[in-house]
Amino acid sequence: MILTARTTRGREKTAINALESKVKGKDVDIRAVFHPEDLQGYIFIEGNEADIRKVANDARNINGIIDEEVEVDEIEKYLSEEQEDIKLEVGDxxxxxxxxxxxxxxxxxxxxxxxxxxxxxxxxxxxxxxxxxxxxxxxxxxxx
CATH class of the missing domain: 2.30.30.30 (SH3 type barrels.)
Structure with a gap:
């Protein structure tokens, strides 16, 4: 199951990091978390619905879960693009x-x-x- 979480706009990656830290070392069924760059204020979480809700409920910068399951084909366009990681260096x-x-x-x-x-x-x-x-x-x- 894939659910959408509302996040603080511009803090999607912080929300993902908060989720990852809550999941580490715990027995929860969250398989993937992902944020498309051109969709601000939302992240997608794949896993067991109860576990997603439990972990997202007290994760920083997550403002709630949208009560509608997302199908893979609806977000496939975001998954197929490979993005180049831009390297930041001293002096830039x-x-x-x-x-x-x-x-x-x-x-x-x-x-x-x-x-x-x-x-x-x-x-x-x-x-x-x-x-x-x-x-x-x-x-x-x-x-x-």
């Missing part, structure tokens, strides 16, 4: 796409691949203060 110029600094330009000072975080320095700030944000909250700017 990025745009912050979420959180309190949304819309700001920044430069990457450090990359923590284990925790999927980057330490950035805002370019337009009067005093440059290093700030650590989720790597999903920045988008690499095109080279000029």
């Amino acid at each position: 110029k990025v745009e912050v796409i979420g959180g309190p600094f949304k819309g700001e330009e920044a430069k990457i000072n450090r990359v923590d691949e284990t925790n999927r975080e980057v330490t950035i320095e805002l370019l337009d700030a009067a005093v440059p203060i290093p700030t650590t944000v989720d790597a999903d909250m920045v988008r690499k700017k095109a080279q000029q």
Whole structure:
């Protein structure tokens, strides 16, 4: 069974990480969790309905389960595309796409691949203060 969970918009990957941490080491039937990039505010969870509801109920950034099962053919278009993982590196110029600094330009000072975080320095700030944000909250700017 596949169910759809409503999430805080822009926090889909955080919600997935919260679910994964709740499932680890527990005897629950959740087989897959997935978020299509172009569908903000929702994630799909495959598994036993009772287990999905129990785990999602107290997972961070999940705001509820939609009471309608999703068929695989309805989400197949999202599954067939392979997405290229864009590598972030120290010195890259990025745009912050979420959180309190949304819309700001920044430069990457450090990359923590284990925790999927980057330490950035805002370019337009009067005093440059290093700030650590989720790597999903920045988008690499095109080279000029």
